[in-house]
Amino acid sequence: MKITQKDVAYVASLANLDLTNDERVRMEKDLNAILEYVDQLSELDTSNVAPMTQVSQLGAASKTTADPLRPDELGECLPHEAAMAGAPQSDGTFFRVPKVIER
């Protein structure tokens, strides 16, 4: 087994999840099964292979001539009111959140 309960707790903390005890047990089992399957990638020698970090360059780089950068000009942007409208809690200007620092 690659993943232990300790790993599940650590990765959950990185991902800002708590998970219930039941979820942690299930997660350990599922992640181990998936990672075991993923391990077949190690059969391949990739020491001379570059990682694929761009997708569009494959087909398009040779065909497109456009500059990927737009002119640095001020465009239209979302009005403040519209940007705040979906906030669970707001004072109209700022997002409100629970206290961050205890004095």
Add this chain to the structure above:
Amino acid sequence: MIKDHDLGLLTVSSARAAVQERQTTAAALVESFYTKIEAEDRQPGQINAYLNLTRERALQQAKRMDAVVDRGDPLPPLGGVPIAIKDVMVTRGVRTTAGSKILGSYLPPYDCTAVARLEAAGAIILGKLNCDEFAMGSSNENSAWGPVRNPHDLSRVPGGSSGGSAASVAAGTAVAALGSDTGGSIRQPAAFCGVVGLMPTYGRVSRYGLIAFGSSLDHIGPLTRSSKDAAILLRHMAGHDTMDTTSVDLPVPDYEQEIGKPMRGLRIGVPKEYFPDEMDAEVRSAVEAGIKQLTDVGCEVKPVSLPHTRYAIPTYYVVATAEASSNLARFDGVRYGYRSPNAKTLAEMYRRTRDEGFGAEVKRRIMLGTYALSAGYYDAYYLKAQKVRTLIAQDFLDAFREVDAIVTPTAPTPAFKLGEKSDDPLAMYLADIFTVTASLAGIPGISVPCGNSKDGLPIGMQILGRHFEEGTILRLAHAFEHAQASTAA
């Protein structure tokens, strides 16, 4: 007048023509669709493709189109055509949930580019369609709002994640639908529901306003009743968008014209890796019969090899989950969406919001992706998968030196039963085994119906093409449909 039972036969061009020629009005057509949706989709145990009906927006657009006809003017290219949108594409002021509780009451402040472009071309948006939560799933059972059922057999899944899109087109509750495809999420449900599903080349259609899952893998595309309809819709949503810098600035061909070009001399590759010995016999024979029909219309068929195919699922589930874990970090209860009321500190609010807002599969993928990106594992998983992705893409580039298109099954089996795989994530992931390869390579793919199993379940054939050569695969799909129709007749 269009009778209710004919709604399921309408195509993009016939719907537009019916409004243009005053056989109906756009407003009456919209009302007929809503009547059918209320009767066949919305009751418990029914298909459940629609999450939200956008009546007001639809009727406003319908009135605009009727006014065009009343003035004696020609309708715009999609004028009066009722379509529906997968709920992962944002619609201004219209609830958009991505199938998740965490966006349960989200009202986006802007429109997805693809949706806006279709509407600008006259299409009428009937509503938002059910899907797996954040497009993560292959059966539509991961929706927070209940599963979608397959119109061909209500005890079976419609496929996923664009299950609502495929089911609505198959059931005749929309003329066409938009879906999104990250590892097969347009093509696999299209196969399960017996409709056409097109994943365009990565970069062909703007992703602006598509709620992100795996940004290097996400595509928007149409699900339709014919390849011609897919060609028409693609033309009107494709092209560069300054809001998505990965959308490519290439001319958009008139795909409707492309599909009429002659077939003779097109070379079709059949990769042995997609026809393993243990594969479903009915799927094999339906796809082999389909390949035979392509030779009958003038294509040359030759065997090709895509040797890294078996590594595609493990590669995909590392790359896609890594990207997802990063993309879904934005759901924190601060700016929009759900916020847990049970938190006293900021850190607690983040965690409880995410714990309560996300479903099991989404949490699983966030965890897997976070693990693959975490210190000490990045090289072994994420970097390794990105390198194997290069090999998988190279397989296609090599094969496309020999052939113009590649034909495979879309899915290893016809639609499975609800609940059949929902407890086994790995078994579910394998439902995407023939579709993730094209997603990883960024090439276009289309699924077309190629027959039925003895239980009457649709089987799909997948046609893959070179980057930005959607015209070729649409042409093949179109010719295949015609060959099939003439054999049946």
